[in-house]
Amino acid sequence: MEMYILLGFVLLLSIFLGLELISKVPSTLHTPLMSGANAISGIALVGALMLSSADQMQDILAFGAILFASINVFGGYLVTNRMLSMFKKK
Amino acid sequence: MENLVNIQVIQNIVYIISSVMFILGIKMLGKEATAVKGNYLSALAMFSAVGITCLSLEIDTKIILAGVLLGGLIGSLIALKVKMTAIPEMVALFNGFGGLATFLIAWSQFNEPSNSMFQHVLIMLTIYIGGITFSGSLIAYGKLSEKLKLGKGSIITNLFISFFYLSMPALIYVIGEPSISQFIPQVPSYFLIFLGITLIAGIGFVMPIGGGDMPVVISLLNSLSGIAAAFAGLLLLNNVLIVAGSLVGASGLILTIIMAKAMNRTITNILFVGYASSSQSASSEEQGEVKPITSEDAYLILESASSVLVVPGYGMAVAQAQHVVREMGELLEENGTEVKYGIHPVAGRMPGHMNVLLAEANVSYDLLAEPDDVNPSMDTIDVAIVIGANDVVNPSATEEEGSPIYGMPIIEAHNAKTVFVLKRSMSSGFAGVQNPLFFRENTRMLFGDAKESIGQIVAEFKD
Numbered sequence: 001m002e003m004y005i006l007l008g009f010v011l012l013l014s015i016f017l018g019l020e021l022i023s024k025v026p027s028t029l030h031t032p033l034m035s036g037a038n039a040i041s042g043i044a045l046v047g048a049l050m051l052s053s054a055d056q057m058q059d060i061l062a063f064g065a066i067l068f069a070s071i072n073v074f075g076g077y078l079v080t081n082r083m084l085s086m087f088k089k090k
Numbered sequence: 091m092e093n094l095v096n097i098q099v100i101q102n103i104v105y106i107i108s109s110v111m112f113i114l115g116i117k118m119l120g121k122e123a124t125a126v127k128g129n130y131l132s133a134l135a136m137f138s139a140v141g142i143t144c145l146s147l148e149i150d151t152k153i154i155l156a157g158v159l160l161g162g163l164i165g166s167l168i169a170l171k172v173k174m175t176a177i178p179e180m181v182a183l184f185n186g187f188g189g190l191a192t193f194l195i196a197w198s199q200f201n202e203p204s205n206s207m208f209q210h211v212l213i214m215l216t217i218y219i220g221g222i223t224f225s226g227s228l229i230a231y232g233k234l235s236e237k238l239k240l241g242k243g244s245i246i247t248n249l250f251i252s253f254f255y256l257s258m259p260a261l262i263y264v265i266g267e268p269s270i271s272q273f274i275p276q277v278p279s280y281f282l283i284f285l286g287i288t289l290i291a292g293i294g295f296v297m298p299i300g301g302g303d304m305p306v307v308i309s310l311l312n313s314l315s316g317i318a319a320a321f322a323g324l325l326l327l328n329n330v331l332i333v334a335g336s337l338v339g340a341s342g343l344i345l346t347i348i349m350a351k352a353m354n355r356t357i358t359n360i361l362f363v364g365y366a367s368s369s370q371s372a373s374s375e376e377q378g379e380v381k382p383i384t385s386e387d388a389y390l391i392l393e394s395a396s397s398v399l400v401v402p403g404y405g406m407a408v409a410q411a412q413h414v415v416r417e418m419g420e421l422l423e424e425n426g427t428e429v430k431y432g433i434h435p436v437a438g439r440m441p442g443h444m445n446v447l448l449a450e451a452n453v454s455y456d457l458l459a460e461p462d463d464v465n466p467s468m469d470t471i472d473v474a475i476v477i478g479a480n481d482v483v484n485p486s487a488t489e490e491e492g493s494p495i496y497g498m499p500i501i502e503a504h505n506a507k508t509v510f511v512l513k514r515s516m517s518s519g520f521a522g523v524q525n526p527l528f529f530r531e532n533t534r535m536l537f538g539d540a541k542e543s544i545g546q547i548v549a550e551f552k553d
């Protein structure tokens with residue numbers, strides 16, 4: 001239980017940190033920020049890799065989680081990079 | 091045994107380093123000069139966190155390799171092939187996949203033998219948020235790519251909405267099930283039913299929300315996918331999931347708030363009420379004669395203008411007119427005209443939609459201005475060219491108190507000396523409110539496809 005309280009604390013602090021970090025982003029970067037954040041939410045891949053493999057059902061669930069999180073990670077970072085490379089100042 | 095402990099220590103240290111890189115990465119992503127590096131840094135953080143997790147695996151390596159390689163291939167192909175105009179729906183799609191991954195993680199955890207009470211609660215919450223993110227994002231994808239036309243009011247939509255409301259008591263039931271199971275009627279395989287209800291509820295959550303409100307929805311779903319990942323982190327006792335997920339949750343939340351403010355509406359009003367119920371008073375008949383204009387006349391006026399403000403909207407995206415718009419801007423500049431672009435935060439279908447399109451067309455980002463930058467000096471602008479925008483330039487928002495959009499910050503194009511409005515027809519905007527701008531003394535309507543109309547102006551310039 002102590003562990004959960006500690007991690008709950010980490011959760012709250014991270015949210016406040018996130019709100020502080022991003023509160024003044026120019027609107028030019030709204031889309032790349034959203035798409036970049038979207039790629040970060042692919043961190044679920046780490047969670048998927050931690051799953052156990054007791055039976056076939058668990059293997060299928062783990063495979064699905066790894067597959068979809070990987071699409072999110074690769075797609076998210078690549079498209080953000082593609083978008084950012086178009087932002088130029090002349 | 092000692093070895094295993096050591097591995098865990100190393101993993102946790104790397105997770106902390108990754109968390110710091112995620113934090114710095116997202117900070118750098120918020121500034122133009124450092125955004126590209128920020129994205130790399132965050133990708134490096136992801137790579138380290140995933141790599142170090144592979145030191146201790148229970149799942150068969152073949153399954154992992156197959157999943158990562160196949161997922162990586164699909165994700166990369168979509169990301170590299172997609173057209174820039176299709177970015178909103180693609181972000182929605184990726185977002186949904188992230189939600190689905192957390193949904194499956196929590197499902198897998200449910201199948202584990204001994205879950206504590208607290209873990210049980212976390213599993214249900216993660217499934218609920220992840221599931222709604224997944225199916226909601228799929229519906230957002232369908233709406234944004236215009237494959238799905240069903241909206242508010244149809245019977246099917248209402249059916250899905252009722253599932254959304256049903257899902258909340260269902261969530262309370264499944265959370266309480268293990269601790270109060272002796273007092274309440276048993277529902278066989280309640281968990282599977284809950285999975286289904288959650289997915290249908292996500293459809294009901296997004297289906298009634300209209301296209302113009304999509305910037306808010308897409309930001310909110312983005313936020314939810316992060317929160318789902320953070321909850322999965324609590325469930326698996328993994329700190330990097332918690333930190334990264336919370337950052338995403340926070341950034342999505344900020345965008346949601348910015349978008350809602352830019353429409354002068356509350357988030358609950360956007361999600362659960364919509365314009366339909368508030369627009370009965372929208373029949374303010376300030377009508378009159380519209381004054382159409384031809385591209386040739388428009389060219390003559392533009393040629394003698396010394397300052398021009400371009401105000402793009404969703405119509406520019408639909409007509410794919412961003413490239414000709416940039417060409418026209420360059421010709422005007424060669425002609426000695428000062429050109430700026432006035433971008434409203436909710437123009438288009440996602441936050442920053444217009445900025446991405448203009449960047450794609452090679453418009454320098456320092457020419458893009460926000461409403462607060464252009465409004466004070468609007469009366470010095472010779473010509474404001476409104477391309478496929480409607481509600482965001484509607485003067486009712488500042489002048490007419492009964493209007494449903496009253497109070498919404500707009501780009502005050504009507505204060506420019508002359509306004510060109512490029513439009514396909516006289517239909518009203520997303521809010522369903524008539525736009526008095528079209529009938530103003532200083533407004534000229536250039537009817538037709540935006541790409542063609544501007545193409546003609548460009549051709550005139552070149553002659």
